[in-house]
Amino acid sequence: MYRRLLWVCGGLTAALLAAYAAASRETRADFTYVNPSGIHTLDPARMSWTQDFRVALNIWEGLTTSHPETTAPIGGAAEFPPALSPDRTTYTFTIRDDARWSNGDPVTAGDFLRGWRRSMEPGTATDYTFLFTDHIHGAQAYVQWRREAVAALTALARLRDGWGVDAAQARGLARHPVYAGIRALAGASPLTPPVGEATGAWAAFASQLDKLPVPWDRLHQMLFREHAAELNERFAGVGITAIDDRTLEVRLIRPCPYFLDLTAFPAFLPCHESIELLRERHAGAPLSAEGLVAYDPQWTKPDFRGNGYPGLITNGPYRLASWRFKRRARLAVNPYHRDAAAVSCRTIDMLVFDNISAALMAYEAGGVDFLPAMDVPYDHEIARLARSGERPDFHLCDTLATYFLNFNCLTEAVSDRPNPFRDPRVRRAFSLAVDRPALVERVLQRGDRVAASLVPPAAIAGYEPPAGLVHNPAGARRLLADAGYPGGAGLPPVELLYVPSDQRVCQAIARMWEQELSVRVELRCKETKTYAEDKANHRFMAARGNWYADYYDPTTFLDCLATGNGNNDSGYSSDRYDRLLAQAREATDAAERFALLGEAERIMVEEDCPILPILHYALPIAIKPHVRGLYPNPRLRFAFRYVSIRP
Amino acid sequence: MIRLLARRLLAGMATILCIYALTFAMVVSLPGNPFQQADRSMPPEVEQALRARYSMDNNWRYFREFLAGAVQLDFGPTFTYADWTCNQIIAEALPVSVLIGLLAMLIAVQVGVPVGVYSAVRRDRWFDVTTLAFVLLGISLPTFVTGTALLTVFAVYLQIAPVGGWGTMAHLPLPALTLSLPFTAYIARLTRIGMLDVLGSDFIRTARAKGLAPRVVVWKHALRVAFLPVLSFLGPATAQAMTGSFVVEKVFGVPGLGQHFVNAALNLDAGLIMSTVLVFATMLVAFNLLVDVLYAWLDPRIVGAV
Numbered sequence: 022m023y024r025r026l027l028w029v030c031g032g033l034t035a036a037l038l039a040a041y042a043a044a045s046r047e048t049r050a051d052f053t054y055v056n057p058s059g060i061h062t063l064d065p066a067r068m069s070w071t072q073d074f075r076v077a078l079n080i081w082e083g084l085t086t087s088h089p090e091t092t093a094p095i096g097g098a099a100e101f102p103p104a105l106s107p108d109r110t111t112y113t114f115t116i117r118d119d120a121r122w123s124n125g126d127p128v129t130a131g132d133f134l135r136g137w138r139r140s141m142e143p144g145t146a147t148d149y150t151f152l153f154t155d156h157i158h159g160a161q162a163y164v165q166w167r168r169e170a171v172a173a174l175t176a177l178a179r180l181r182d183g184w185g186v187d188a189a190q191a192r193g194l195a196r197h198p199v200y201a202g203i204r205a206l207a208g209a210s211p212l213t214p215p216v217g218e219a220t221g222a223w224a225a226f227a228s229q230l231d232k233l234p235v236p237w238d239r240l241h242q243m244l245f246r247e248h249a250a251e252l253n254e255r256f257a258g259v260g261i262t263a264i265d266d267r268t269l270e271v272r273l274i275r276p277c278p279y280f281l282d283l284t285a286f287p288a289f290l291p292c293h294e295s296i297e298l299l300r301e302r303h304a305g306a307p308l309s310a311e312g313l314v315a316y317d318p319q320w321t322k323p324d325f326r327g328n329g330y331p332g333l334i335t336n337g338p339y340r341l342a343s344w345r346f347k348r349r350a351r352l353a354v355n356p357y358h359r360d361a362a363a364v365s366c367r368t369i370d371m372l373v374f375d376n377i378s379a380a381l382m383a384y385e386a387g388g389v390d391f392l393p394a395m396d397v398p399y400d401h402e403i404a405r406l407a408r409s410g411e412r413p414d415f416h417l418c419d420t421l422a423t424y425f426l427n428f429n430c431l432t433e434a435v436s437d438r439p440n441p442f443r444d445p446r447v448r449r450a451f452s453l454a455v456d457r458p459a460l461v462e463r464v465l466q467r468g469d470r471v472a473a474s475l476v477p478p479a480a481i482a483g484y485e486p487p488a489g490l491v492h493n494p495a496g497a498r499r500l501l502a503d504a505g506y507p508g509g510a511g512l513p514p515v516e517l518l519y520v521p522s523d524q525r526v527c528q529a530i531a532r533m534w535e536q537e538l539s540v541r542v543e544l545r546c547k548e549t550k551t552y553a554e555d556k557a558n559h560r561f562m563a564a565r566g567n568w569y570a571d572y573y574d575p576t577t578f579l580d581c582l583a584t585g586n587g588n589n590d591s592g593y594s595s596d597r598y599d600r601l602l603a604q605a606r607e608a609t610d611a612a613e614r615f616a617l618l619g620e621a622e623r624i625m626v627e628e629d630c631p632i633l634p635i636l637h638y639a640l641p642i643a644i645k646p647h648v649r650g651l652y653p654n655p656r657l658r659f660a661f662r663y664v665s666i667r668p
Numbered sequence: 669m670i671r672l673l674a675r676r677l678l679a680g681m682a683t684i685l686c687i688y689a690l691t692f693a694m695v696v697s698l699p700g701n702p703f704q705q706a707d708r709s710m711p712p713e714v715e716q717a718l719r720a721r722y723s724m725d726n727n728w729r730y731f732r733e734f735l736a737g738a739v740q741l742d743f744g745p746t747f748t749y750a751d752w753t754c755n756q757i758i759a760e761a762l763p764v765s766v767l768i769g770l771l772a773m774l775i776a777v778q779v780g781v782p783v784g785v786y787s788a789v790r791r792d793r794w795f796d797v798t799t800l801a802f803v804l805l806g807i808s809l810p811t812f813v814t815g816t817a818l819l820t821v822f823a824v825y826l827q828i829a830p831v832g833g834w835g836t837m838a839h840l841p842l843p844a845l846t847l848s849l850p851f852t853a854y855i856a857r858l859t860r861i862g863m864l865d866v867l868g869s870d871f872i873r874t875a876r877a878k879g880l881a882p883r884v885v886v887w888k889h890a891l892r893v894a895f896l897p898v899l900s901f902l903g904p905a906t907a908q909a910m911t912g913s914f915v916v917e918k919v920f921g922v923p924g925l926g927q928h929f930v931n932a933a934l935n936l937d938a939g940l941i942m943s944t945v946l947v948f949a950t951m952l953v954a955f956n957l958l959v960d961v962l963y964a965w966l967d968p969r970i971v972g973a974v
């Protein structure tokens with residue numbers, strides 16, 4: 022009995038080990054770094070994580086790229102600098118004649134057009150459409166037209182399938198021109214859509230829609246055909262034109278001093294034509310029934326083969342050699358890249374360690390050359406080692422990012438309590454009561470910079486952010502009394518919304534408010550997704566927030582607080598602020614423009630206080646001493662083509 | 669035997685269906701919005717269209733479509749990792765979990781059974797007492813403690829094992845050992861109790877009286893009976909070792925399925941939550957079924973009894 026058991030168990034163990042050994046034969050790459058959470062997506066039109074940007078910017082190359090040390094724009098796939106019209110609104114890029122894809126194809130202007138369009142189209146685009154609609158001529162109108170059609174098609178597809186529509190879908194349909202046709206068809210029972218945004222009225226309207234005697238399938242088909250047929254013609258109105266294979270002309274709405282910085286951003290990367298091989302088609306058009314651009318997400322896989330698709334083709338100094346989910350990605354030099362011969366590290370490994378402490382141990386043991394993130398529970402100790410010089414391989418990167426609190430300036434009541442933060446005096450009082458240097462230097466001790474403004478100081482050449490507020494508890498109490506809450510009397514309990522990683526700092530802030538202003542603070546710690554949903558729907562009184570700059574200009578921060586901006590979580594709306602931003606947009610002189618932006622920011626952080634800036638992140642990274650050519654920088658962009666290993 | 673199998677199969681399928689329905693109900697009632705990113709907001713029209721496209725605007729439709737896909741082993745897309753389907757993620761991660769889990773169980777059986785037998789034979793002597801202490805430790809210490817301890821000793825101080833990760837033979841022993849500890853302890857206890865019970869019974873006395881060597885009596889005759897409780901533990905335990913290794917995966921950076929199980933819930937990734945739950949549930953049911961069959965094979969009286 023036992024012998025048999027031993028045989029079975031031993032045999033199974035041996036077989037398992039043999040199978041595993043056969044499957045795992047991986048050699049070490051020239052350079053190894055850790056990406057703690059793995060790649061979220063490698064689709065440049067969809068990515069919004071710094072870690073994903075890092076991989077993308079090494080395997081693709083935009084019209085411009087970033088300098089490895091300063092991250093200023095330098096030449097990429099196009100000749101640098103491009104031609105600029107006298108009114109500074111039209112850029113003409115000439116693609117280098119030695120720009121090649123990783124299969125040897127020449128990079129064309131059409132490839133850039135394809136990539137940029139993906140970053141705008143509903144269905145393929147996600148977070149960065151605004152970079153196009155804010156800057157490029159005609160992009161806003163095109164995207165708006167597309168989104169309205171998507172809303173109407175979604176509702177029609179639902180009604181066609183007999184599933185009915187909800188309030189939001191009904192609203193989308195009623196606001197589209199096609200609804201006039203529906204009312205004509207419905208004949209005796211025309212439905213008048215409700216006015217305003219009340220969900221209840223729209224839900225009632227939605228339930229009525231379903232009962233209309235309308236041939237929904239024919240209507241959907243009609244609108245779909247019409248929309249699909251008009252697609253390319255409409256897109257021609259966007260100011261991006263491939264004049265010939267090597268010339269790309271971009272017309273801007275107005276002069277944009279940082280446009281060449283934008284063209285180095287992942288959303289502006291090109292896309293090889295082989296993606297068309299994977300295109301899904303609905304009713305003869307490359308759109309889903311809802312009007313979203315349909316595509317096969319497998320296109321970013323290096324080893325995906327289908328419909329003749331050759332696997333991911335990129336135009337950067339590296340190509341994606343293999344990608345195992347949440348395990349590792351290997352980059353290998355792109356032999357067709359013009360600088361391929363000069364690249365020292367021929368293979369790069371990106372390892373995934375869910376647990377950053379384990380990644381740090383692997384770094385110490387020598388299995389990893391570079392750690393671009395070290396947010397471990399003992400980060401204050403890491404920061405101390407970096408600053409004191411005890412560990413010269415630990416570096417603190419002063420990032421272009423701000424951590425702040427949002428005050429809800431919009432909603433009248435939160436959790437059935439009146440929201441005191443609609444009054445700017447209350448926001449200002451709560452801001453004055455927080456001792457930020459104490460938070461940063463005594464509570465967190467990570468080496469972050471204390472923030473007085475939303476835009477980090479000394480980060481953008483020529484821009485001087487305002488001095489901001491200084492800790493003043495007595496002034497805070499006076500302001501609170503002015504606002505009708507003497508000694509905190511009459512204030513409802515204040516809800517502070519945050520995510521688990523903010524525990525220490527938010528508890529400290531709550532204590533400061535309780536001590537200085539005699540208010541009761543309720544800490545509401547939520548999981549990221551729930552927090553994000555509450556924040557976007559203004560279900561908070563105060564909520565943590567952070568913002569990472571997308572490009573080198575104050576507007577990357579300041580636009581978020583403009584009225585109606587999708588990322589304006591505090592719901593701040595100020596005519597003065599909006600007007601100054603608008604004036605800055607039209608300003609032709611750089612100094613004048615920065616002065617206007619500076620005044621806008623001063624009004625925002627010193628008077629209206631919709632947000633309370635707390636700190637600008639200093640993120641620790643670790644670079645082994647034998648690594649050359651890797652520079653700590655504010656955007657955490659790392660170009661591996663310049664890296665070499667000292668023997 | 670066939671009837672037993674058929675009945676168990678049907679019951680298993682009903683169990684899985686119930687688990688699916690329960691999980692679905694919990695997933696759709698979770699607060700939060702899976703399409704909501706932490707930093708930026710999505711245009712409402714596009715979010716509406718995506719919801720419609722993934723049938724997430726109508727729970728009943730979603731319930732049916734996901735189930736229809738799952739029956740054909742197509743679990744659909746994930747929202748968190750746009751480039752991967754649930755099927756691809758499971759195909760990448762499940763073999764890792766299965767390998768670690770199987771290895772752990774093999775270690776547990778190969779160590780736990782002999783330890784249990786010796787403790788029973790040498791009852792209350794120093795070997796029995798010492799193993800009892802270790803067994804208690806093994807059962808009560810959580811794997812994040814034992815795992816971290818092993819990691820610190822073998823990877824950081826002695827540097828004879830890698831700190832974590834996956835891909836070479838050297839990555840296997842520490843996580844497999846960590847995961848096996850509680851199971852080893854439990855199996856040793858079960859074997860010991862079973863053996864003590866059996867060693868006092870009549871047929872053992874008869875075997876000894878016949879003059880059989882003590883080794884044969886213990887390892888052949890007694891163990892055959894004493895092993896039955898271990899076997900019924902092995903079914904669910906193997907399934908648990910293969911699926912419940914989240915902590916070990918986290919400590920050693922092993923790319924198994926457990927982490928997706930947990931992360932999917934945090935990300936509100938409905939498709940991935942339901943597909944990992946379904947995979948785990950199926951494995952649990954399958955291993956229990958397998959044990960039932962083995963039981964019937966080892967002890968034919970069972971077939972009649974069920």
